[in-house]
Amino acid sequence: MSRPGLFITFEGIDGAGKSSHIEGLAAAFRAQGRTVTVSREPGGTPLAEKLREMVLNDPMDALTESLLIFAARRDHLRNVIEPALARGDVVLCDRFTDATFAYQGAGRGFDLDVLSTLERLAQTGLAPDADLMREPDLTVWFDLAPEVAAERLAGARVPDRFEAQPVEFFRRVAQGYADRAAAAPQRFARLDAAQDRHRVWQQLTSVFVRKGWLAIMVASQGGPQ
Numbered sequence: 001m002s003r004p005g006l007f008i009t010f011e012g013i014d015g016a017g018k019s020s021h022i023e024g025l026a027a028a029f030r031a032q033g034r035t036v037t038v039s040r041e042p043g044g045t046p047l048a049e050k051l052r053e054m055v056l057n058d059p060m061d062a063l064t065e066s067l068l069i070f071a072a073r074r075d076h077l078r079n080v081i082e083p084a085l086a087r088g089d090v091v092l093c094d095r096f097t098d099a100t101f102a103y104q105g106a107g108r109g110f111d112l113d114v115l116s117t118l119e120r121l122a123q124t125g126l127a128p129d130a131d132l133m134r135e136p137d138l139t140v141w142f143d144l145a146p147e148v149a150a151e152r153l154a155g156a157r158v159p160d161r162f163e164a165q166p167v168e169f170f171r172r173v174a175q176g177y178a179d180r181a182a183a184a185p186q187r188f189a190r191l192d193a194a195q196d197r198h199r200v201w202q203q204l205t206s207v208f209v210r211k212g213w214l215a216i217m218v219a220s221q222g223g224p225q
């Protein structure tokens with residue numbers, strides 16, 4: 001019997017530790033016989049990757065930035081996410097629309113109602129149910145104090161346009177994530193990302209075990225080296 005697709009997104013401020021765990025989780029799902037599509041936003045298709053380059057490197061106003069991000073998202077949904085979910089894949093996506101509300105909305109102070117309008121336009125009409133606005137089945141939120149994230153990132157990689165922002169920007173972004181999580185508590189799973197990699201992995205996999213999506217055996221075997 002075919003299993004329904006699962007759409008799982010990973011969120012948090014830059015340096016919170018998301019990327020360190022996504023491949024491990026993909027391996028855990030594959031070990032259970034699931035087909036996994038790993039992707040990221042902005043990006044995930046040739047067009048969306050071009051838009052990502054612009055968004056991360058070229059200065060622009062917040063509306064232009066939001067329009068480009070949602071354009072990239074629609075292309076990604078249409079060409080990667082919806083087909084993968086239709087096949088029954090587990091889709092693991094490094095960031096999605098909560099990042100737009102946190103970074104463009106809370107971080108840059110852009111109008112949340114306009115973002116909601118763009119969200120509805122970009123995320124509707126692509127699923128088999130044409131009226132459905134596609135949203136993640138689960139969003140894993142790596143919650144970390146901006147000061148700690150900045151310490152982790154210092155020297156780790158060349159900062160992009162967002163990573164170069166001051167700590168006050170990330171305080172607002174972190175609050176933006178907290179507001180999104182409070183508004184949709186069923187969809188969000190918060191992790192204490194200040195713990196060491198192994199403990200974060202344990203928190204992460206226990207969320208999936210509790211949901212019945214991963215077996216305890218598989219979850220306990222993987223994780224960071």
Ligand SMILES: Nc1ncnc2c1ncn2[C@@H]1O[C@H](COP(=O)(O)OP(=O)(O)O)[C@@H](O)[C@H]1O
Pocket residue numbers: 012013014015016017018019020021142152153156193194195196197198200
């Ligand atoms: N739990 C952790 N404790 C300490 N350092 C970590 C932890 N998780 C990740 N890191 C390090 O922090 C940096 C940012 O991690 P990364 O996974 O790239 O974060 P993100 O994808 O959320 O920006 C990397 O150098 C990574 O090795």
Ligand SMILES: Cc1cn([C@H]2C[C@H](O)[C@@H](COP(=O)(O)OP(=O)(O)O)O2)c(=O)[nH]c1=O
Pocket residue numbers: 014015019040041042056069094095096097099100101103104160162163
């Ligand atoms: C998806 C998304 C990302 N971003 C920002 C957050 C990140 O700083 C940046 C790229 O995200 P990310 O891929 O997490 O960066 P990295 O691979 O370097 O960890 O884009 C937004 O501002 N809005 C969005 O909607």
